[in-house]
Amino acid sequence: MSMLLEVSGVSVSFDGFKAINNLSFNIGSAELRAIIGPNGAGKTTFMDIVTGKTRPDEGRVIWGEKSVSLLKMSEAQIAQSGVGRKFQKPTVFEDQTVQENLLVALKKPRGWLAVLGYRPTVEDLGRVDALAEEIGLTDQLSRLAGELSHGQKQWLEIGMLLAQEPRLLLVDEPAAGMTVTERQHTTDILVEAAKTRAVVVVEHDMEFVRRLNCKVTVLHEGSVLAEGSLDHVTANQDVIDVYLGR
Amino acid sequence: MQRSFIARNPSVLIFLSLLALFTLVVTVLSEGVGSGLISTSFIKTLGKTLCLCLIAVAMDLIWGFAGILSLGHFAFFGLGGYMIGMWLMYERTRLIVVDSLSQTEIPPTEAEVVDAIGTQIFGVVGSSEFPLIWGFADSLTLQLMLVVLVPGLLALVFGWLAFRSRVTGVYLSILTQAMTLALALYLFQNDSGLRGNNGLSGLQNLPGVTASQDLVSLWFLWASAFALGAGYLLAAWVVSGKFGSVIRGIRDNEARVRFLGYSVEAYKLAIFTLTACIAAIAGALYYPQAGIINPAEIAPIASIYLAVWVAIGGRGRLYGAVIGAAFVSLLSTWFTGGQAPDLPLGFYTVKWVDWWLVLLGLSFVAVTLFAPKGIGGLIDLIAQRASKKETGQ
Amino acid sequence: MRHIYVAIWAFAALLISCVSLSAETADHPAIQPLLQEHQAVIAKSSRKTIGPAIDAIAGSGLPQAQKVLQVWAAKNMWMRKSDGVFFIGEKVEGKTYRLTDFDSGAVVGEFQKGDLKQLKPNSGIRALIGTALVQFQLSDPDPVARADALQSIARDPSADQLTPLRGSIASEADPALKAQKLRLERLLTIRFGASDAERISAIEDMAGDLGVDLRATLNPVLATTREAATTLPSANIAGVLIPGEGISRDEAYALLVANDLAPAQISSDDMRTALAAHIDGGRVADVPVAQLNDPAMRARAYASLAAEGKVPPLVSDADVAASLSAHVFYDRYLDPAAPVTEAAAKALKDIELKVGVNQALDLGLDALSLASIYFLAAIGLAITFGVMGVINMAHGEFIMMGAYTGYVVQQFVPDHTLSIILAIPLAFAVTFAAGVAMERLVIRHLYSRPLETLLATFGISIALQQLAKNIFGTQARPLTAPGWLDGAWVMNDVVSISYIRIAIFVLALIFLCVFLFIMKRTRLGLDTRAVTQNPGMAAQMGINPGRVNMLTFGLGSGIAGIAGVAIGLFAKVTSELGSDYIVQSFMTVVVGGVGNIWGTLAGAAMIGFLQKGIEWMNPSNTLAAQTYMIIFIIIFIQFRPRGIIALKGRAAGD
Structure with missing residues (x-):
């Protein structure tokens, strides 16, 4: 299987504290992966590096079939080349309607001049309707995003990422603060999405990870501690010591 | 689903109609062509106020919509004024000089005319040489282009530097303030080429125009009203579409926009430069009505007042900016002009000339604390109530 | 009567x-x-x-x-x-x-x-009698009279004072006066000494001295006059000038004209006057007057007049070139003694080098004191802006309030030393109270909206400024420094620093120490740091963030008040005092890096030294210096957006 993203030998430190230490990580083009690890294991910093927010001190981040390095690209360029990121807290444009949120996210030319002259076509609006259907917000299209519930905002954000048509989706703790049924729905969205693209989910909640039913990578002190199925890693003594044993 | 832009934004139509009505009424009541109920000096005040409304619209675009609190937009306003002022002053001085030299026995050569103009204009700063920047001052067309190009270029360079290094929020505000301070200090120098603290004067006289000020003031009022209408329309169009979505997104959540793949810096730069150009046009219309421009006009305080107007009017609403600028600047003129009656308190008489700024400052604090949406927010509230009543019935 | x-x-x-x-x-x-x-x-x-x-x-x-x-x-x-x-x-x-x-x-x-x-x-x-009297005054029993005599000689030296001065040295009892006399004797010898050898030895004796009087003595020795001649005379020539290099061609030609070595050029004004004088029936020579707006036609008309002998002929560029090449231009020393001027030039050059070094030192001291002022003005801001993330646009007005407090205290306590000692704590108290009131009434409600804090505090700033104008009027009020702060510490004729500036430097040092002490050693400091880093956690630990914010804000404001007293001592106390410093204060904090007192120190040092440095390069224009400094800062921010001393990593936030 060809690799979509290859992270190798990456290290980064803040004021002497090593947040990521010689981390290596690969993911294929249509794969669902969960990353777990205790607080401070470097999960969020890992996402920061892939999305270009943080520049590593050393190491390589290679992307796609053409094997381009992401390290020299800006956040916007990385996003345009197909990396979508969902933040821990739901971040949607609360002052705008659900429809506007999704329209902004649609995969269209991103330059300001093109955007200035852009007016949505019938297909675009149809695509937005389809996305709303997928994330279960069809009834809410004309509501302001700020008025949505916490779970609906999370879905809207995921919907915006899907509208972007990314090849890699990085999702940070999507289930935090959700009810059981909302979690079920979130799992469905993610599993469905992973059929056509790579999805990386950072999560604390073991039950949620179990339901995703995918390969798991355990991070600890900025590097990979174990990798494999959930049953495999939970049986690993190291993992039990640093994470599960607590 | 696809309706025309005006149909989707009824407020634009309302605003344009009101503006046209206002212009018509003022014209009818003016000294120049109408009944004379409104004095020429007040026509000028109204014309200047329209220009201030236009720069307030620009400020609302950059602050209310894109969330960048620029404390330097009066630098662009002033530069626009300087650019048109250069032509006005050059051309008017040239006519005077040619007239006076034609009295001499020998007709003047071109070099003599230019020398004489130079002495007239730069005598106050002890020079007679034309600085390089006056190279185009003899051409109205070129100088009109510079009205937009010079401030636009300054905004482009400054914005590129500032946004590229991701200076945001309060830092950016202070940096823009530093920019306008630097420009003001530079222009205060006698060898800045723009007559130091004397500034450019006599701008109210259009060269070669013999019409009275009564009439000229009306022309400028019409031009200002047209510019405000056009600027408003442009601003409304810009923010109505996806571009508006993106810049409001930048205001509310810059990181989200960035991770959606938009180059936040490019958008900021575009809107910063666009608003700088609008501000420059407003300035180019304002100073011929004011008659004089000097570096004190672009001191940091002016730009802060601009933010005050927009905040009081209600930012994020274009009509709010217009209302705020018109309301506060007219009120300011009224109070500081000494027209407001003194307020006797028995033990102390409040002279508004002295106390207006105190009142303005404190009311500004009050607006920030208790009515963050300003006057525009109030109008929204009323409009919402009204529409609710309608649907209720 | x-x-x-x-x-x-x-x-x-x-x-x-x-x-x-x-x-x-x-x-x-x-x-x-x-x-x-x-x-x-x-x-x-x-x-x-x-x-x-x-x-x-x-x-x-x-x-x-x-x-x-x-x-x-x-x-x-x-x-x-x-x-x-x-x-x-x-x-x-x-x-x-x-x-x-x-x-x-x-x-x-x-x-x-x-x-x-x-x-x-x-x-x-x-x-002549006066000169003869000098020797009596120089030996007058009254030392004051002797000092006066020395001063009058130094003010207006002449050759005949040399002998009486020399005569009076041996009998001089006062060592200070004797030293003065010896110095003056050397200076007079340089200018008026009988022989070249005597003068040169005097110059060598004084070599390396930084006194202004020595430079004032050497300069007339080296005075030159600019001359032109057909051949270089055998005089004490300072240097030969080539037209277009050491001297502009126009200047060189003007020199020839002034010495009657060449005819004057006809300026365009002269030409016009000459043409106007010869208008004859609407024509000048054969050119119609209406065509005389063309320089070429003017030249033609003038040439015709010249050919008729009615006007002096034009001096063409070729004539000018010929005249210039036929003459030599040179600077000649007024003093004919070449060895003396040579020695004097060498001595002056050495001195100038030394003066340069000392000027750099002086500039350094100036910059240091400017940096101290900026540090004083900015430290309060660094606390409120850096530690609490609150922009206080009214900070400048707190500085102003401090200065006015000092002024008011002086109205009641006439003794300047005592009044300053009283004013410092009082100014702190007044601005502390104002700061606390402002925090409680306004800022507290705006912690989540920093841009609006900026605007609200700006509202307070204009209100306070106008209030000060209403109370104290628009004219500047004096805040007089105590007598012992008058004067300056003079190291030599080049390097000096006024005592007020030293006092401000010391005050800045004290503030730094006090601030460090409060932050590192007191409960308030600990609480403040805790609230800064994690307000939620701090609240859980039983720290009242509201109280800490209030006290921190009060502290920052109070320090601004004390800075106001210090600034008022050398600047005029007006309602605009604060706004003069506010932008520089913001720059200091931003350049230094937010949230770190050492950053503020570094920022103040950088801005102070930079401003003085730019002023030194372009001394005539302080406005330009400020302009260039701000531009430099804008560019500096490009490379270090978070200041000189920046917090890194996730803690810095985004």
Whole structure:
């Protein structure tokens, strides 16, 4: 299987504290992966590096079939080349309607001049309707995003990422603060999405990870501690010591 | 689903109609062509106020919509004024000089005319040489282009530097303030080429125009009203579409926009430069009505007042900016002009000339604390109530 | 009127009797014979012949000599026509004069004016007498008179003062005056020394001295005049100038014209006047007047006039070039002695190098004190902006309030030292209270909206400024520094720093220490740091964030108040005092890096030194210096967006 993203030998430190230490990580083009690890294991910093927010001190981040390095690209360029990121807290444009949120996210030319002259076509609006259907917000299209519930905002954000048509989706703790049924729905969205693209989910909640039913990578002190199925890693003594044993 | 832009934004139509009505009424009541109920000096005040409304619209675009609190937009306003002022002053001085030299026995050569103009204009700063920047001052067309190009270029360079290094929020505000301070200090120098603290004067006289000020003031009022209408329309169009979505997104959540793949810096730069150009046009219309421009006009305080107007009017609403600028600047003129009656308190008489700024400052604090949406927010509230009543019935 | 007259009369009589008394007790040889010896010359009173007489009197060594010279110069010396004897004359009334003897001091009697001849030395002679008197003043028993004499020589040096000055050195008792005399002697020798060798050795003696007086002495020695000639004369030439290099062609030609070595060029003004004078029937020569707006036609018309001999011919560029190449241009030293000018030039060059080094030192001190002022102005802001993330646009007005507090205290406590000592804590108290009130009433509600804090505090700022104007008026109020802060610490003629600036530097150091102490060693500091880093956690630990914010804000404001007292000591106290410093203060904090006192220190140092450095490069224009500094800062932010000392990583937030 060809690799979509290859992270190798990456290290980064803040004021002497090593947040990521010689981390290596690969993911294929249509794969669902969960990353777990205790607080401070470097999960969020890992996402920061892939999305270009943080520049590593050393190491390589290679992307796609053409094997381009992401390290020299800006956040916007990385996003345009197909990396979508969902933040821990739901971040949607609360002052705008659900429809506007999704329209902004649609995969269209991103330059300001093109955007200035852009007016949505019938297909675009149809695509937005389809996305709303997928994330279960069809009834809410004309509501302001700020008025949505916490779970609906999370879905809207995921919907915006899907509208972007990314090849890699990085999702940070999507289930935090959700009810059981909302979690079920979130799992469905993610599993469905992973059929056509790579999805990386950072999560604390073991039950949620179990339901995703995918390969798991355990991070600890900025590097990979174990990798494999959930049953495999939970049986690993190291993992039990640093994470599960607590 | 696809309706025309005006149909989707009824407020634009309302605003344009009101503006046209206002212009018509003022014209009818003016000294120049109408009944004379409104004095020429007040026509000028109204014309200047329209220009201030236009720069307030620009400020609302950059602050209310894109969330960048620029404390330097009066630098662009002033530069626009300087650019048109250069032509006005050059051309008017040239006519005077040619007239006076034609009295001499020998007709003047071109070099003599230019020398004489130079002495007239730069005598106050002890020079007679034309600085390089006056190279185009003899051409109205070129100088009109510079009205937009010079401030636009300054905004482009400054914005590129500032946004590229991701200076945001309060830092950016202070940096823009530093920019306008630097420009003001530079222009205060006698060898800045723009007559130091004397500034450019006599701008109210259009060269070669013999019409009275009564009439000229009306022309400028019409031009200002047209510019405000056009600027408003442009601003409304810009923010109505996806571009508006993106810049409001930048205001509310810059990181989200960035991770959606938009180059936040490019958008900021575009809107910063666009608003700088609008501000420059407003300035180019304002100073011929004011008659004089000097570096004190672009001191940091002016730009802060601009933010005050927009905040009081209600930012994020274009009509709010217009209302705020018109309301506060007219009120300011009224109070500081000494027209407001003194307020006797028995033990102390409040002279508004002295106390207006105190009142303005404190009311500004009050607006920030208790009515963050300003006057525009109030109008929204009323409009919402009204529409609710309608649907209720 | 008459009473006064009598009084003066009586006083004069008393004085004279005293003098006569002392003259009698001290039994000196009489001076009258000496005067009689030169009687003819003195009576003739001519500038040309009087020299030997004055020299004889001055050189007589008699104590009466000084008196004689003074009386003479004051036009009070009279000669009795009958015997040609000289006396001190004094008008009694009408035409009656009382004469007093020089030697005995005794009144000889009263005479009619007709019997006497008043000696009226002209200004030339009086100058000679004055010079002769210098040696007496230089040896005057009163040290103040001696110092005055030295000063008057230094102010207006001349060659003939050299000998009396030298003569007075050996007998000088006061060591300070003696040193002054020795120095002055060397300086006078440089300019007026008899031989080149003497002058050169004086120059070498003074080598490396930084005194302004030495430079003022050397510069006239090196004075040059610019001349032109057909061949280079054999004079003390400072340098040969080539037109277009050392001297512009226009200047060179003007020099030729001024020396009548070449005809003057016809300026365009001259040409126009000449043409206007020869208008004949709407034409000049054969050119119609209407065409004279073209320079080429003007030249043609003028050439025609010149050909007719009506106007001087045009000097063409070729003529100018020919004249220039036919002459040499040079700077000639006024002083003909080449070895002296050479030595002086070398000495001056050495001195200038040394002066340069010292000026750099002086500039460094200036920059240091400017940095201290910025640090003082910015430290309060660094606390509120850096530690709490609150932009306080009214910070400048707190500085102003501090300065006005100082002014008000001085109205009640006239003693300046005491009033300053009282003003500092009072200013702190006033601005602390104002700061706390502002935090409680306004800022507390805006913690989540930093941009709006900026605007709200700006509202407070304009209100406070106008309030100050209403209370204190628009004119500047004085805040006078105590006497012991007047003056400056002078290291040499180049390096000096005023005591106020030293005091401000010390105050800045104290503030730094106090701030560090509060932050590192007190409970408030600990709480503040905790609230800064994690307000939620701090609240869980039992710290009241509201109280900490309030106190921190009060502290920052209070420090601004003290800074206001300090700034008011050297700046004018006006309602705009604060706004003059606010932008620089923000710059200091932003450049230094937020949230770190060392950053503020570094920022203040950078901005202070930068501003002085730019001013040094372009000393005539402080406005330009500020402009360039702000531009530099804008560019600096490009490379270090978070300041010199920046917090890194996720803690810095985004």
